[in-house]
Amino acid sequence: MTSDNHDEGRGGGYDQDHETDGRDADDVGEVGDAGPFPGDDDLLQELRTIVGRIDPTPPELVAAARSGFIWRTIDAELAQLTSDSVLDADRMAAVRGVAAPELLTFESAGLTVEVETAAGPDGVRLLGQLVPARAGSVEVRHGGGSVTVDVDDMGRFTAAGLEPGPVSLSCRTVVGGLRVDTDWFLVR
Amino acid sequence: MTRVSTPEDHEVADLVFRARAGDAAAWDALVDRFGSRVRAVARSFRLGQADADDVFQVTWLRLVSNLDRIRDPDRVGAWLVTTASHECLRLLRRAGRHASGDDDWEESLVDNAPDVDTDLLVGERERALWEAMGMLSPGCQRLLRFLAADPAPSYEEVALGLDMPIGSIGPTRRRCLNRLRIHFARITEGPEGSSP
Numbered sequence: 001m002t003s004d005n006h007d008e009g010r011g012g013g014y015d016q017d018h019e020t021d022g023r024d025a026d027d028v029g030e031v032g033d034a035g036p037f038p039g040d041d042d043l044l045q046e047l048r049t050i051v052g053r054i055d056p057t058p059p060e061l062v063a064a065a066r067s068g069f070i071w072r073t074i075d076a077e078l079a080q081l082t083s084d085s086v087l088d089a090d091r092m093a094a095v096r097g098v099a100a101p102e103l104l105t106f107e108s109a110g111l112t113v114e115v116e117t118a119a120g121p122d123g124v125r126l127l128g129q130l131v132p133a134r135a136g137s138v139e140v141r142h143g144g145g146s147v148t149v150d151v152d153d154m155g156r157f158t159a160a161g162l163e164p165g166p167v168s169l170s171c172r173t174v175v176g177g178l179r180v181d182t183d184w185f186l187v188r
Numbered sequence: 189m190t191r192v193s194t195p196e197d198h199e200v201a202d203l204v205f206r207a208r209a210g211d212a213a214a215w216d217a218l219v220d221r222f223g224s225r226v227r228a229v230a231r232s233f234r235l236g237q238a239d240a241d242d243v244f245q246v247t248w249l250r251l252v253s254n255l256d257r258i259r260d261p262d263r264v265g266a267w268l269v270t271t272a273s274h275e276c277l278r279l280l281r282r283a284g285r286h287a288s289g290d291d292d293w294e295e296s297l298v299d300n301a302p303d304v305d306t307d308l309l310v311g312e313r314e315r316a317l318w319e320a321m322g323m324l325s326p327g328c329q330r331l332l333r334f335l336a337a338d339p340a341p342s343y344e345e346v347a348l349g350l351d352m353p354i355g356s357i358g359p360t361r362r363r364c365l366n367r368l369r370i371h372f373a374r375i376t377e378g379p380e381g382s383s384p
Contacts (some may be wrong), residue, residue, distance in 0.1 A: 003375070040365050044335055051336040055304040057227045061241055062219060065248035069207070069215040072252050086282045102282075111361055143245070164238075166246040168253070184249040186242050186275065188282070 064143075071141065075172045076170065076181040079106035079113050105180040107171075112146060113180065119186045124162040130155035134173040141168045142187075164188050197262035204261035219248065221339070222268050228337035229272040229349045232330040238280050247272040265342065269349035312376070320371035328364035335361065 026148070038046065044046040083105035101118040112131040117124055128138065133155030139148045143165040169182040200221070206214035226247050230240035250271050251264070258264055309315045321329060332340060334350055345356040 040362060043365055043368065044332070044361075045338075046314075046317060047332060048338050048340070050318060051307065051333070052224075052338055053310075054306060054308045054318070055231065057223050057244070058241070061227075061244055062223055064245055065219045065223065066212075068245070068249050068252050069212055071249065072210070072255065074256075078257070080252055081299050086278050136383070151230040164366070165242055166249050181253065183253050185245050186246050186279070 024117065028179065071168070073170075073181065076179045077108045077110060079108040079111065079171075079180050079182045081105070081183055081185065082107045102188075104185055108180050110176075110178050111171065111173070111180045113169060114181050115182070115185075119164075119188060120160070122161045124160075124164060126159045126162060126167070128157045128159075128169065130157075130173070132169060134175055134178070136171065136173040136178075138172075139170040141170060142166065146170075162187060193262060198266060201261040204255070204258060204264050208255050218251075218264065222265050224337040224339070225334075225341050225345060225349070226268050226272045228341070229269050230276055232334040232350060233273075233276040234330075235276060235279065235325075235354065239276075243272055243275045243279065246275055263344075265345050266348050269341065269345045273349050273351065284312060316372055316375045317368070319375055320368050323371045324364060324367055327360075328367060331357075331360060332364055332368070377378045 059074070079188075081104060083103070085100075085103040101116045104117075106113040106115070106116045114129040114131060116127045119125075126140065128151075130136070133153070134151065135153045135155070136151045137148055138151055138157045138159075139146050140159045140160055140162070144163055144172060147159060149157050149159050164187060166184045167187050168184045171180045171182070172178065203214045203218050203221075207218060208264075223244075226244055227240070230243040235243060245266060251258075251268060254267075256269055259373070260266075285354065289356075306315075306318060310320055324332070330350055334346055341349065343354055343357050346352060346357050352360070
């Protein structure tokens with residue numbers, strides 16, 4: 001164990017280079033057969049080349065991101081995420097370690113969509129509530145395509161067997177003819 | 189902070205405007221230009237493959253649905269890394285690995301090194317560099333992994349993606365690269381036994 005290793009592994013810290021304080025980088029000089037040390041930009045470019053080869057973005061992921069453009073709609077109102085139980089620190093502190101359902105609220109001017117998701121044996125189960133309560137239908141869009149479910153007179157709907165991944169809910173009401181899409185969220 | 193717009197900014201803004209108008213080729217160009225940065229956010233949070241893939245997907249789908257709401261089209265890169273970073277934190281929080289007020293959360297990421305294919309490293313120099321990278325503190329590994337996105341992210345994107353003060357990025361980058369050089373030198377100079 002060498003003395004300048006003392007700061008390694010400190011929680012949340014960046015390496016503090018106490019001995020050199022970043023001023024005498026040039027003094028490090030050359031190293032054996034491995035070649036000279038390049039400047040910062042060149043060294044970073046070397047890392048960039050390595051990362052590009054050993055950890056590239058999988059092509060199928062790029063293809064999926066490209067084809068996601070088909071979900072673009074201009075005739076629906078977007079309901080944006082306004083509440084997320086996962087990011088509610090107090091609540092998480094109380095239930096950490098317990099498989100509690102996750103609660104998300106999406107709001108638009110005309111409609112609020114409340115969603116509860118929980119992992120089950122056959123995939124993710126989703127319970128939803130439109131506020132104010134309106135009958136209609138919800139198209140559940142997910143990685144594998146989409147499935148349309150009914151919304152009852154109390155504004156409730158349910159979908160089961162979803163694969164983990166991104167989901168968006170496209171809601172239509174019978175009365176008023178509202179069309180509201182929630183923003184995309186991840187289910188687990 | 190004042191920000192001078194560059195020709196690249198105009199190019200990016202133009203892609204956003206064209207995608208808004210339904211131009212799929214412009215959308216593809218946005219994915220190609222910023223994909224590596226979005227991916228780098230997830231990797232810098234040391235997310236595993238499945239989580240990193242989901243963050244990547246949901247980030248782009250969010251851009252699809254929010255394309256008309258991006259306030260500064262020339263800064264769509266900043267929007268993307270912010271969104272990806274938020275999703276990463278959400279997954280970490282969900283897994284109980286990043287409780288609020290937990291200062292040591294980056295430490296816990298060390299145990300979850302991404303599964304990269306190190307067989308693809310070419311030559312002694314690359315293997316030594318990658319090994320040296322793994323010896324850096326979690327903070328340095330995060331920063332360098334993010335800076336290694338291709339094309340390189342702006343400092344604004346680094347600040348937003350990694351939640352760092354923008355003024356600390358330059359000095360931290362220099363310090364981390366110096367540490368990388370030192371580890372690299374130790375690895376390539378031979379067996380540890382020869383040093384005191």
